[in-house]
Each structure stands twice: as C-alpha cells, then as structure tokens.
Amino acid sequence: MEQNCVLLPSAYFGNILYYNTVKQFPAHQVELHETYIKQTYRNRCTILGANGPLDLVIPVKKPMGSKTKTSEIIIDYREDWQRIHWYAIESAYNSSPFFEFYQDYLAEFYTNKIELLVDFNQQLHVKILKLLKLQRGVSFTSEFQKHPSSEDFRYQISPKLQTGHDFREYYQVFSYKSHFVDNLSVIDLIFNEGPRAQEFI
Numbered sequence: 001m002e003q004n005c006v007l008l009p010s011a012y013f014g015n016i017l018y019y020n021t022v023k024q025f026p027a028h029q030v031e032l033h034e035t036y037i038k039q040t041y042r043n044r045c046t047i048l049g050a051n052g053p054l055d056l057v058i059p060v061k062k063p064m065g066s067k068t069k070t071s072e073i074i075i076d077y078r079e080d081w082q083r084i085h086w087y088a089i090e091s092a093y094n095s096s097p098f099f100e101f102y103q104d105y106l107a108e109f110y111t112n113k114i115e116l117l118v119d120f121n122q123q124l125h126v127k128i129l130k131l132l133k134l135q136r137g138v139s140f141t142s143e144f145q146k147h148p149s150s151e152d153f154r155y156q157i158s159p160k161l162q163t164g165h166d167f168r169e170y171y172q173v174f175s176y177k178s179h180f181v182d183n184l185s186v187i188d189l190i191f192n193e194g195p196r197a198q199e200f201i
Contacts, residue, residue, distance in 0.1 A: 005029060006151040007141070010070055010121045012058055013045035013185040017165055018157050019132065020201050027137030030125075031154050032071035032118060033144035036062060040158055042070065043117055045185035048172055049092045053181055056085045060117055073117040086110035089187070096173050098194035105131060106187070131190055132198045170200045 006025040010032070011018055018041070022028055036042070043058040059076040062068035086107065093099040105127060114120040122138075129136060167182040171192050189197045 004150075005137075007031060007145070007148050007154055009034075009040065009042055009154050009157065010118045011041045011045075011125070011157070012043055012056075012117075012121055013124060013128070013187050014041060015046065015157070015185055016167055016183045016189060016201060019128070019134070019186050020165070021153050021157070022129075022136055023134060023198070023201050025136070025151070027139070029139050029141050029150075030118070030122065031144075032069065032140050033142075034070050034154065035066070036068050036070045036073050037155075039160075042121070043073070044159070045187075046159075047089060047092050047185050048174060048181050048188050049088065050174055050177070052178065053184065054088060054092070056088060057081075058085075058117065058120075071116070071118055074115060075113075075117055075120060077113055082110040082113075093173065093187070093191040096191040097171070099191045101194065102131065102190060128186055128190070132186070132201070134198065168200050 004025060005027040006021060006029075008018065008021065008028050008030055010030050043060055044055055046053050046055050048054070059079050059081055061074040061076045063072055063074060090103075109120070109124060114123065126138070129138075165183070169180045169182075170189060172180060172188065173192065186197075189200055193200060
C-alpha cells in the first residue's frame, strides 16, 4: 500500500474523526478481511437527540460465528431497524437548518435492503464523500495485513477510545439544552452546517 494512503475500518455513518482522517490523505483503503469486531462503528453510529447522544446499531448475522470476516457480515432485517433508525434521525434533525435539503439523499438507504454490511456502509460512505465535496480515492483490501506499510487507523477509531483530538465546535440543534457534543456521526455535522460541513472536519 502507498504511503499516502490510510487504512480504515468500514463504518456506518462514520464520525468526525473518521472523516477528518479521510480528509488528510488523498486515498484510503477499507479493511474487509479482518475478523469482525463487535461493538464498534462498523455497525453503529452516534447522533444527537433531544435527550443526548443516541446510538443507532444495525443488527447483523455472523455466518461463521466468531471467525466471520467483516466482508461476510450480513445485515439482519428480522427487526425493522431501518424504520427505527430513520425515525430517530428525523426526530433528531428535522428542525436542523439543512435536514430538508439533504434528507432525500439518505432516506433511500432506509427503504432499500442491502445484504452485506460492508456494501451498505460503502454506498453510504460514497454518498457522504459527495455531500462533503471530498474527492478521495477509495479501495478495498485484498487480504488482511497484520503490519501494513501505510498509516493504520483500523483500530484507532473506536467508541472505546478517547480521540485526543480538538474538534471545532459547530451549531447543534439541541445546544440550548446542553454543551456541545463532539465527534458524533458526520450526519450531525451535515444536517447542521450543510455546505460548510467540510470546514469543521
């Protein structure tokens, strides 16, 4: 892998740190061949609702049990999570300055059923890059690299780790109720700042 390329995990509506990392490199690869790690941003994101941060989690099935690769993770539609997630997003952001402008770009992901988690995440990721006007090369790993030669952020962007990053504050719908909440899903930034979103990454 080239030195000017960064290695990232697959992510469901990646957070600000995720897209800050994307912005710093001209290209990035998404890891597909790791053993799937649960309780990460691979199948969850955090938005800001009226009562504070809210995790949205995509239910998944692991056909190979604990040895399932990320590329093999199947989205579980037995629970109507699409309706639940979109309702939560609408409730959180329908009064944000740019929700009406951007909602149609994202609503389709909550009606179409995509089998694999990585395909769902990647289609969302490509859409977010366009909304942020970030032109970046995106590719996938062909095998698992235990010691990659490039920058490795596969395990540094995690709900369990402190970022150590000084995030720039932006307008949030519920800022009148509490202090600014940083490093949420990038959709929090997009719905609140619209075309200026990239400036805050």
